[in-house]
Amino acid sequence: MAIPIIYNVRNVMLRPWTALATGWGIAMVVMILVGAFALASGFQAALVESGSPNNAIVMRVGADSEISSGVGRDAANILKALPDVAPGPDGRPLVSTDMVVLTNLPRIGGSGGTSNVTIRGVDQASFALRDQVKITAGRMFTPGTGEVIVGERISKRFQGLKLGDHVSFGQQSFAVVGLFTAAGSAFESEVWGDNAVLMPAFDRTDAFQSVTFRMRNPGQFDELKKRLQGDPRLGVQVKTERAFYSEQSALLANMIRFAGILITLIMAVGAIFGAMNTMYAAVGQRTREIAVLLTLGFSPGSIMRSFLAESVILCMLGGVLGVLLALPINGITTSTTNWSSFSEVAFAFRVTPMGIALGLLFSMMLGVVGGFLPARQASKQSLAGSLRAA
Amino acid sequence: MNLLSLVLINLGRNKRRTILTMLSVMIALFLFCALRGVLDTLQESIKVGSESKLVTRNKISLIFPLPLAYQDRIAGIQGIKDVGYGNWFGGRDPADERNFYAQFAVSENYIGMYANDLDIIAYDPPQAGAAIPPGVDPKLASYYLDREGCVVGELLFKKMKWKLGQKVVVSGTIFPGTWTYNIRAVYRAKNPAMGESALFFHWKYLSEKGMNGQGMIGWYVLQLQDPKRAGEVTRNVDAIYTNSAAATHTETERAFQAGFVSMYGNVPFLIGVIGLAVVFAILMVAANTMMMATRERTAEVGVMKTLGFQDGTIFGVVLAEAAVITLGGGILGALVAKFLIEGTKFNAGGMLPPMNVAWTTVAAGMGIAVLMGATSGIIPAYQASRLKIVDALRRVE
Numbered sequence: 203m204a205i206p207i208i209y210n211v212r213n214v215m216l217r218p219w220t221a222l223a224t225g226w227g228i229a230m231v232v233m234i235l236v237g238a239f240a241l242a243s244g245f246q247a248a249l250v251e252s253g254s255p256n257n258a259i260v261m262r263v264g265a266d267s268e269i270s271s272g273v274g275r276d277a278a279n280i281l282k283a284l285p286d287v288a289p290g291p292d293g294r295p296l297v298s299t300d301m302v303v304l305t306n307l308p309r310i311g312g313s314g315g316t317s318n319v320t321i322r323g324v325d326q327a328s329f330a331l332r333d334q335v336k337i338t339a340g341r342m343f344t345p346g347t348g349e350v351i352v353g354e355r356i357s358k359r360f361q362g363l364k365l366g367d368h369v370s371f372g373q374q375s376f377a378v379v380g381l382f383t384a385a386g387s388a389f390e391s392e393v394w395g396d397n398a399v400l401m402p403a404f405d406r407t408d409a410f411q412s413v414t415f416r417m418r419n420p421g422q423f424d425e426l427k428k429r430l431q432g433d434p435r436l437g438v439q440v441k442t443e444r445a446f447y448s449e450q451s452a453l454l455a456n457m458i459r460f461a462g463i464l465i466t467l468i469m470a471v472g473a474i475f476g477a478m479n480t481m482y483a484a485v486g487q488r489t490r491e492i493a494v495l496l497t498l499g500f501s502p503g504s505i506m507r508s509f510l511a512e513s514v515i516l517c518m519l520g521g522v523l524g525v526l527l528a529l530p531i532n533g534i535t536t537s538t539t540n541w542s543s544f545s546e547v548a549f550a551f552r553v554t555p556m557g558i559a560l561g562l563l564f565s566m567m568l569g570v571v572g573g574f575l576p577a578r579q580a581s582k583q584s585l586a587g588s589l590r591a592a
Numbered sequence: 593m594n595l596l597s598l599v600l601i602n603l604g605r606n607k608r609r610t611i612l613t614m615l616s617v618m619i620a621l622f623l624f625c626a627l628r629g630v631l632d633t634l635q636e637s638i639k640v641g642s643e644s645k646l647v648t649r650n651k652i653s654l655i656f657p658l659p660l661a662y663q664d665r666i667a668g669i670q671g672i673k674d675v676g677y678g679n680w681f682g683g684r685d686p687a688d689e690r691n692f693y694a695q696f697a698v699s700e701n702y703i704g705m706y707a708n709d710l711d712i713i714a715y716d717p718p719q720a721g722a723a724i725p726p727g728v729d730p731k732l733a734s735y736y737l738d739r740e741g742c743v744v745g746e747l748l749f750k751k752m753k754w755k756l757g758q759k760v761v762v763s764g765t766i767f768p769g770t771w772t773y774n775i776r777a778v779y780r781a782k783n784p785a786m787g788e789s790a791l792f793f794h795w796k797y798l799s800e801k802g803m804n805g806q807g808m809i810g811w812y813v814l815q816l817q818d819p820k821r822a823g824e825v826t827r828n829v830d831a832i833y834t835n836s837a838a839a840t841h842t843e844t845e846r847a848f849q850a851g852f853v854s855m856y857g858n859v860p861f862l863i864g865v866i867g868l869a870v871v872f873a874i875l876m877v878a879a880n881t882m883m884m885a886t887r888e889r890t891a892e893v894g895v896m897k898t899l900g901f902q903d904g905t906i907f908g909v910v911l912a913e914a915a916v917i918t919l920g921g922g923i924l925g926a927l928v929a930k931f932l933i934e935g936t937k938f939n940a941g942g943m944l945p946p947m948n949v950a951w952t953t954v955a956a957g958m959g960i961a962v963l964m965g966a967t968s969g970i971i972p973a974y975q976a977s978r979l980k981i982v983d984a985l986r987r988v989e
Contacts, residue, residue, distance in 0.1 A: 227616075230873030234866055241862070263768060269655055270682055270766040306653040306851075308842075315854020318653050372652060373835070404652065405837060434720035437768075457943065465623065469870050472619035475612040476877030482608065483884050538857035544655070546857065 204504050205495065212514035213484065214519070221516060224480040227473040228520025228568055229527060231466050232561040235325045236502075236528035239557040241536070242455045248549035249451035251330030251538075252387035253443035254421045257331065260413040260430065263439045267450065267543045268302040269521050272409035277436045279477045281413045286426050288416040290330040296416035298328035301401050303411075304545050305371055305393075307360045317539060317546040319360055320392040321350075321371065323400035331416055335389060340380035351380035353390035355535055355548035363393065374403040388447070393536070402422020414443060415559045470568055477572030482511050483582045492580055506581035513573020514566055521565025525558050595905065599912045606885070610917060610964070613881040617921025617961065620874035621914035625929035625957045627867040628948035630940075631860050634853045636785040641846035645705075646822060647812040648829055649848075651839040654680075657808035658838050663940035669819045669828050672814050679795055679810035683771055693748050694790040697961060701896040703732065703743060703779075705815055706808065708785055714758050715777040735776035740795055745788030746780045747937075760791070767802035782858030784937075787945040808841025813845070867968050871960055879968035882914045886972040893976050907977035914969025915962070922961020926954045954980075 214221050252536070262280055265271035273281075278299045281287075287295040301323030308316050326345065330336055333518060338522075343349035352363045362369040367378045376395060384390050403406050405466055420442075427440040441449075485492070536550035594873075603610045648666065650656035658675070667675045676699040679734045703710070707729070719735040728736055735741040743761065753762065760773045762892075782790050799805065812871040814829070816822060826842045834840050886893070893906060930949045939948040 219883065220880055223876045226876040227873045230869045230876075234869055246666065264763055264765055265667075265767045265768075266684065285873075296892070302653050305654040309854070309857075316851055317855045317857065318655075345919050373837070373839070381983065405658070463872075465627070465866060466622050468619060472616040472870075472874050473878065475616040476618075476874070476880060479612050479877070479884070536862070538859050539855035546855070546959040556613055 204507040205500055207511060207515075210508060210515055213488075214498055216514050220483075221519065223515055223521055224476050225520030227476040228517045229295075229524035229570050230468045230566050231568070232521045232524025232565050233527045235462060235564055236467040236553060236557050237551070238466070239533055239560060240528065240531060240551040242458040242462065243538075243541075243554050244549045244552035245458065245547065246451045246455040247388075247552055248388045248447075248547060249447045250444065250448075250468070251334075252389055253445070253447035254346045255417075255442050255444040256417055256468060257414050258417050258423065258426065258440055258445045259443045260415075260438045260440050262410070263431070263437050263463060265439070266334065266336055266429075268300070268322055268411045269544060270303060270588075271411050272439060273299075273436075274409050277438065278410055278413050278435050280433075281415065283369035284415070284522060285462060286415075286418050288418040290327070290416075292329075292330075294327060295423055296327065296331045297448060298324055298331045298414045299397065299402070299410045300324055300328070300412050300414065301410055303404050303406065303407055304441040307362065307369075310359055310361055317360075318544055319363075320543070321400065322389075322392050322394050322405075323396055323397035323404075324441075329442060331414065332384070332389070333389065334385040335394075336384070337380045337382050337383050340378075343379055343395055346398060347396070347475075348374060348376045348399055349379045350376045350383050350393050350395035350400075350505045352393050353548075354381050354383050354509050355390040355537075356392065356546065357381055358535075359537055359546075359548055361435065363472040369393075371400070371409070372403045372405065374399075376403075378440060386550065388547050390550075391546060441571045450540065453542050454538075454540055472566070474568055476570040477517055477568065481509065481573050481576035482514065482579070484490065485509060485576045488580075489588050492583050493585055496583070496585045496588070501583040502583075509577035509580045510570060510573045513570035513577065517565045517569030517572065518562065521562045521568075524565065525561050527555055528561070559564060594647060595804075595909055595912070599916060600910055602885070602889075602909070602913050603916060609881060609885070613878055613917050614921040614924075615962065616694070616874050616877045617760045617918050619923035619960055621925030621957045622929045623870045623925075624867045624960065625926045625949050625953050626868070626933060627863050628956065629929065629933055630863055630944065632881045632950040632953055633785065633944050633947045634856065634860065636948055636950075638846060638850045640783055641844065641849035642707075643822065643844050643846055644816050644819040645845040646829070646842050647845050648812040648840050648842040649810070651841040653900060654811065656838070657810060658812065659841065662807050662833070663813065665832060666812060666814065666829055668831045669832075671817050671825045671828075673806070673817045674815040676692060676705050676813045676815075677795065677809040677811065677838045678702055678813065681771075681793075681797060682765040684765060686761060686770070689792045691752075696790060696792050697795040698792050699795050700736065700808075702791060702813065703735075704729065704797075705741065705813060709781040709782050710953060711782060712743075712777050713989070714756060716775075732777055738774055738776055738800045740772060741773050741776040742791050743779055744775055744791045744794040746778050746950060747788035747939075748791065749775070749778045749788075750790075762841040764802065765771070767798065769802070771801070777929050780877075780983035781934040785945045785948065789939075797933050798856055812869060814842070825829060863958060871964070875964050875968060878914065878918055878964055879971070880971040881917070882910070882969050886910055886976050889976075890984050893979050894981045896972065897984070903977040906979075907973045910968070910973035910976050911969040915965035916971070918961045918965035918968065919958070922958055922964065926957035926961070930954050 261271035282440050287297050290296045303321050304318040306316050307319050343351050357363045367374050431441045531551045532551050532553040535550050540547045612669050633927055650658050662674050681695040681697050712731040715731045716734040735743055758775050762771050827840045830840050854897040933947050933949050939946045
């Protein structure tokens with residue numbers, strides 16, 4: 203017969219300060235774990251959501267990011283005329299030929315310094331293709347003029363990118379006439395303007411960096427990819443936009459997760475020692491109780507399981523606390539350089555159900571590991587010895 | 593019996609608990625120092641940049657090139673001793689995409705400009721009878737004589753299990769195609785933070801094979817005659833090109849390095865927060881231990897007080913016990929962090945230069961251990977010192 207779980211719950215509650223102190227150690231570990239995963243998920247989500255699985259992005263063969271790519275105007279024209287490109291509501295092909303460059307701008311506040319901000323030159327078809335882009339303040343830039351719109355997230359982080367500001371690229375000054383959101387994607391970390399004006403300003407008139415188009419038939423991507431990559435006139439590589447942005451996020455997201463796991467594992471060892479102390483004390487104080495349980499006929503195995511359960515309750519208490527502490531970071535915007543694209547990406551922490559589940563599971567595991575030795579000690583207790591000790 | 597031995601005996605009464613708590617504190621301080629070490633390493637990497645060199649890049653950003661034609665004009669500016677140039681070459685290892693290392697195409701005088709920072713530790717001897725170019729480090733003669741020669745860092749050289757004279761193949765990302773280099777020399781950085789994971793090759797090779805003679809370079813390095821004149825020279829250089837198609841941005845090499853570090857954005861802040869969370873977590877573990885220890889000894893404290901021990905003495909004994917645990921664990925953790933991380937030249941899989949944990953960080957870690965001891969011990973110590981003899985003796989365990 204198993205010892206009722208309420209026995210353990212009451213025992214944990216008996217010494218609330220000890221339970222809280224032990225739980226707190228576990229809580230901090232879980233908080234860091236959930237936080238690190240929220241950071242990685244937020245970053246990854248920002249990038250992955252930039253790309254649609256229905257869009258194909260074309261870059262020069264060998265290029266590992268947009269900035270290292272170049273697609274000539276001839277190649278771009280061939281791509282624009284492909285029958286595989288889906289038409290928009292107005293019947294025109296849904297294709298965007300982008301100029302992508304970086305400009306070094308000073309940050310606002312914080313530790314200061316500078317970082318690279320992505321400037322994307324687009325044309326009107328881009329907005330039909332990327333319909334997640336919404337103007338939230340000001341207005342759209344007027345084609346053919348020195349006007350740009352700025353992603354909301356980056357606007358708050360760099361000097362000269364607020365609505366109404368003027369920012370210089372090369373020898374030309376551009377007016378910030380609008381702010382935009384793009385469903386939380388990495389586009390919100392970019393400055394967008396008219397290709398026809400931006401390309402001469404950056405002296406990049408001969409080539410675009412990427413060509414993105416909506417596929418008429420995304421199911422036949424593999425065939426399309428093979429055909430375009432084999433076309434000697436183009437010299438390009440083709441990826442789905444989703445796959446491209448996933449690749450761009452992989453390095454940093456994996457690094458954050460790896461660092462998060464490494465840090466929490468080391469930290470967890472310390473927290474487990476704390477839990478072990480508490481559980482050893484619990485076992486020690488209850489020598490007499492254990493003897494009584496044995497006398498009543500509970501098997502050593504059920505006593506072991508009972509103390510293990512108590513350790514798990516204690517640690518999961520900490521786990522829940524840790525998750526609660528981590529929740530408020532959800533949605534907080536932070537930013538860093540994505541070294542894959544050499545440019546600043548602002549993104550929001552995203553506490554995912556997966557991250558929460560992982561945190562709770564982890565706290566449970568800590569309970570099992572930390573409680574094992576004390577629980578075994580409890581179960582090994584001999585009846586005679588226990589009663590004598592009492 | 594003096595008080596110190598009383599403290600030690602108390603610690604020895606529950607050895608398991610004392611050891612587990614000490615290990616907790618040790619791990620916390622290890623992590624704290626390791627995380628702070630990441631920040632130390634980033635700070636240290638700025639200092640690699642010299643104050644007596646300037647770097648000139650395109651004003652828009654580093655990804656835009658500058659005309660090679662600027663070299664002579666810049667060299668003519670008063671206060672400049674030498675001008676070299678370099679270009680980022682983002683080549684990938686065709687065998688393993690993730691196996692990334694930096695490659696730079698550099699001017700012929702570039703490596704010489706860093707002679708004080710680098711030691712050539714291994715080199716291919718030049719062919720007998722080959723004319724060594726004048727004014728060149730003889731160890732680099734075979735590098736200068738080979739159009740496709742390259743010089744690589746020791747760490748990279750060992751990691752890739754390369755041999756001198758070996759052919760290295762990379763596929764270009766910015767400059768398409770397959771590129772081959774012959775390893776002619778290996779360098780060791782005199783300052784470890786400089787890193788030994790880069791490959792340098794001739795800019796001429798890049799220009800001939802990949803740039804159709806456009807004559808564009810990534811950045812200029814300007815050796816100053818007098819570091820005190822850095823500000824003046826900076827203004828003079830940038831003034832020439834203010835209104836040209838490729839305007840320049842000149843700064844000291846140190847500021848240039850700092851620019852890279854500032855690109856990490858909020859990361860250093862987050863690392864700092866994690867470090868504090870670690871300390872806070874283990875503080876609770878230590879405090880809990882002290883509470884448990886004193887609670888068990890309630891009756892004993894009553895007896896001690898009956899024997900005439902002062903409240904202050906009791907307070908001190910409990911606090912000292914906490915201090916021994918946290919200081920012991922803390923000192924151990926901080927030192928392990930320093931020697932383990934620096935000893936193994938941990939570089940986070942190539943993401944950082946070989947890490948260093950500054951002594952100031954070790955000292956900060958020990959300071960935190962002292963604070964931990966004080967905070968974790970203060971409540972139990974206070975409780976024990978205020979305990980009334982009757983209450984203490986009435987309680988029956």
